[in-house]
Amino acid sequence: MNWNLFVSELVAGTVHGCVYALIALGYSMVYGILKLLNFAHGDVYMVGSFIGFGILTVFGGATALSIPIWLLLVIMFAAAMLGGGLLGVGIERFAYRRLRDAPRIAPLITALGVSFFLENAALLIVGAEYQSFNSFSWNPNSSGVGQLWAIGITLPGNVRLSLAQMIVIAGTVVLMLALTYFVGRTQLGRAMRAVSFDRQAADMMGIDVNRVIAVTFFVGSALAGAAAIFNGIVYQQVWAYMGFQAGLKGFTAAVIGGIGNLPGAVLGGLLLGLAESFTQGYVSTTFSDAMVFVILIAVMIFRPNGLIGKPALAKV
Amino acid sequence: MVKKAITVAVGGACVSAALVLAGVATSAAAKTAAKSPTSVSCKNPIQIGFMGPFTGPAASIGDDQLHWGEYFEQIWNATHKLKINLVQGDTQLNPAIASTVSQSFASNSSIVGVIGPAGSQEVTASAPILKKAGLGFSSGSATNIALTNGSLKGYFFRDVPNDGVQGPTDAAYMQTHLGVSKGSSVMIIDDQESYSTGLAGIVESALKKAGVNVDRESINQKDTDFSSIVAKVTSSTKVVFTPFQLASQTQLLAQQLKAQGKTAVVFASDGSFDSKTFNVPGSYVSFFAPDVTTIKADNAVVSAYNKVFPGGTTPFGAPNYVLAEAWAQAATKACAAGKGTLTRAALRAAFAKTDLSTTILGTPVAFTPNGDVVGAKFHIFKIESGGKYVTVA
Numbered sequence: 001m002n003w004n005l006f007v008s009e010l011v012a013g014t015v016h017g018c019v020y021a022l023i024a025l026g027y028s029m030v031y032g033i034l035k036l037l038n039f040a041h042g043d044v045y046m047v048g049s050f051i052g053f054g055i056l057t058v059f060g061g062a063t064a065l066s067i068p069i070w071l072l073l074v075i076m077f078a079a080a081m082l083g084g085g086l087l088g089v090g091i092e093r094f095a096y097r098r099l100r101d102a103p104r105i106a107p108l109i110t111a112l113g114v115s116f117f118l119e120n121a122a123l124l125i126v127g128a129e130y131q132s133f134n135s136f137s138w139n140p141n142s143s144g145v146g147q148l149w150a151i152g153i154t155l156p157g158n159v160r161l162s163l164a165q166m167i168v169i170a171g172t173v174v175l176m177l178a179l180t181y182f183v184g185r186t187q188l189g190r191a192m193r194a195v196s197f198d199r200q201a202a203d204m205m206g207i208d209v210n211r212v213i214a215v216t217f218f219v220g221s222a223l224a225g226a227a228a229i230f231n232g233i234v235y236q237q238v239w240a241y242m243g244f245q246a247g248l249k250g251f252t253a254a255v256i257g258g259i260g261n262l263p264g265a266v267l268g269g270l271l272l273g274l275a276e277s278f279t280q281g282y283v284s285t286t287f288s289d290a291m292v293f294v295i296l297i298a299v300m301i302f303r304p305n306g307l308i309g310k311p312a313l314a315k316v
Numbered sequence: 317m318v319k320k321a322i323t324v325a326v327g328g329a330c331v332s333a334a335l336v337l338a339g340v341a342t343s344a345a346a347k348t349a350a351k352s353p354t355s356v357s358c359k360n361p362i363q364i365g366f367m368g369p370f371t372g373p374a375a376s377i378g379d380d381q382l383h384w385g386e387y388f389e390q391i392w393n394a395t396h397k398l399k400i401n402l403v404q405g406d407t408q409l410n411p412a413i414a415s416t417v418s419q420s421f422a423s424n425s426s427i428v429g430v431i432g433p434a435g436s437q438e439v440t441a442s443a444p445i446l447k448k449a450g451l452g453f454s455s456g457s458a459t460n461i462a463l464t465n466g467s468l469k470g471y472f473f474r475d476v477p478n479d480g481v482q483g484p485t486d487a488a489y490m491q492t493h494l495g496v497s498k499g500s501s502v503m504i505i506d507d508q509e510s511y512s513t514g515l516a517g518i519v520e521s522a523l524k525k526a527g528v529n530v531d532r533e534s535i536n537q538k539d540t541d542f543s544s545i546v547a548k549v550t551s552s553t554k555v556v557f558t559p560f561q562l563a564s565q566t567q568l569l570a571q572q573l574k575a576q577g578k579t580a581v582v583f584a585s586d587g588s589f590d591s592k593t594f595n596v597p598g599s600y601v602s603f604f605a606p607d608v609t610t611i612k613a614d615n616a617v618v619s620a621y622n623k624v625f626p627g628g629t630t631p632f633g634a635p636n637y638v639l640a641e642a643w644a645q646a647a648t649k650a651c652a653a654g655k656g657t658l659t660r661a662a663l664r665a666a667f668a669k670t671d672l673s674t675t676i677l678g679t680p681v682a683f684t685p686n687g688d689v690v691g692a693k694f695h696i697f698k699i700e701s702g703g704k705y706v707t708v709a
Contacts (some may be wrong), residue, residue: 002547004547005544005547005548008543008544008546008547008576009543009544009547011543012541012543012544016541123371127371127375128371128372128373128375128408129371129372129373129375129376130373130562130564130593132564132567132568132593136571136574136575144574144597144701145574145575149571149575159547159576160575160576160577162575235540235541235568236540236568236571237540237564237568239373245538277541277543277544280541280543280544281543281544281547284534285533285534285535285536285539285544285545286508286534286536289536
């Protein structure tokens with residue numbers, strides 16, 4: 001048994017899975033409330049990446065940071081989550097609100113349109129060149145390796161788990177716990193659950209449905225912003241079309257877990273990340289995307305509502 | 317019900333007829349567009365198409381190539397009666413977009429020759445369109461060996477050596493300087509594009525002939541996580557050869573190898589030649605052109621270029637200066653022979669006879685019958701600390 005390969009893929013799959021899980025949560029939250037597949041969600045993630053890259057540039061760039069790394073990360077997360085959240089609210093307000101009672105195809109097409117708009121706006125504003133967080137160069141040690149990568153622990157199989165990867169895993173757990181608390185224990189969370197169950201009834205009970213939906217978009221998009229920073233510090237690259245691939249994987253993760261189901265989104269994300277990694281390691285790197293969709297098809301055949309999704313009730 | 321059936325049938329027939337007419341019209345338009353124009357007047361600036369990745373992941377390469385072409389255009393037009401004008405076509409290093417750009421050049425009757433495309437897969441996609449339109453085209457960076465196998469004889473030219481030279485050069489350097497020998501291990505990773513797979517195959521073949529153990533892997537140009545590849549690099553892997561088209565991917569892989577404490581040397585091909593993007597010290601890069609900034613005879617040209625296009629240059633740029641020069645010289649000869657008019661065929665024929673005895677590349681440029689440059693060689697650069705590229709071979 002090649003423990004090095006096994007542990008290496010386990011770590012990579014978990015890190016990737018965390019990013020997918022955060023993106024999938026946004027899809028699930030919006031679908032749960034509005035039964036809308038927000039295909040622009042991947043591009044909110046892309047915008048979050050560019051916000052993070054912008055913050056990095058403002059503070060000197062990868063090779064000449066003017067502030068400590070911990071402060072840089074805090075500012076990056078805050079900016080990307082706030083920026084992503086506000087973008088999500090804006091998209092809901094101007095692109096989706098008026099189509100709430102329209103046939104389902106209309107908001108779906110609109111979502112695609114918003115996605116194209118964001119991609120091309122990014123191309124126009126920042127250009128098409130790939131940018132890089134280059135976290136390997138952030139305050140390097142004597143060997144030229146940045147602190148986020150030089151600091152770490154060695155796992156069984158002689159695999160290095162770096163601080164950057166630990167931040168992603170720990171950060172995802174913290175965000176999951178925060179979201180669980182928010183949805184389960186706060187009044188606004190209760191209102192969100194009520195609206196997702198029956199929007200009209202919630203409205204009649206005095207819940208401000210527009211505000212609840214706006215908050216849902218804010219939270220989901222903020223999570224995409226966080227995912228963007230996690231991706232940036234581990235996988236570096238930022239480009240205008242990165243949202244499409246990530247959004248597709250996030251959407252797939254949400255469907256696998258059970259669209260509209262928050263724990264399902266997390267489960268789907270982790271499963272997707274691990275499936276990709278282990279396929280790359282043990283089968284072929286070229287087959288990993290195909291494997292993801294094989295899993296999706298299998299889940300749809302045997303568990304059409306997702307792994308832990310519940311069938312929707314329809315009044316007859 | 318019968319009435320409804322008749323209505324449907326008539327409607328269907330009308331739609332079918334409309335589709336057929338549309339298809340015929342499109343085909344006629346395409347044939348017209350692809351037809352070679354008669355001639356252009358040499359009194360007007362000679363229009364030369366310039367295809368390159370001016371935006372997209374390889375924009376740094378495309379901009380460098382364009383700037384050198386434009387620099388030649390400026391100095392030529394300032395000193396010659398016959399003017400040239402470069403018409404830009406952005407391909408984003410994407411074969412599908414390159415096809416569209418090729419079609420627009422082919423349809424533009426004033427364009428009589430083309431510089432570009434930059435990438436081998438783009439040349440493959442563009443070649444049928446440009447050839448059908450009678451346009452000669454020349455690349456300063458497409459190195460896939462199959463491009464000059466004779467099928468594009470008289471139409472496609474390049475002033476850089478092909479991978480048939482790069483592959484053996486790289487394999488030989490690994491054996492003579494990087495400790496690769498019989499029984500040792502090398503990992504070769506391609507990015508699934510024709511440029512990469514072609515070159516990877518040549519190097520794999522050369523190394524296997526020498527008794528080297530080769531582990532062949534493959535990634536996709538969108539990949540950013542190379543953990544599975546990194547895990548397969550062992551302490552006995554001497555070199556990781558990465559013929560990627562995107563320097564950013566090579567940089568990412570090299571960084572991930574370093575982060576996991578791997579000691580294998582990263583050896584990249586010319587697609588990764590970009591000191592701003594790929595700059596991990598201790599790595600190597602091969603390239604098809606010399607660094608003109610280190611050639612003493614080019615000091616004046618480089619200095620003047622830097623004044624027009626400040627911000628530095630890479631060896632990707634200079635071959636396109638030479639191509640622009642070759643097209644300008646060919647146009648001069650063809651215009652003289654055509655008594656003031658120029659056709660695509662005449663320009664192509666004149667270009668095939670290019671014989672520049674001195675160029676800024678430090679070597680003369682002439683073409684073989686299949687379109688390759690005579691006598692060119694690849695250069696090896698080592699990345700020193702600070703990301704500086706130093707010529708070592």
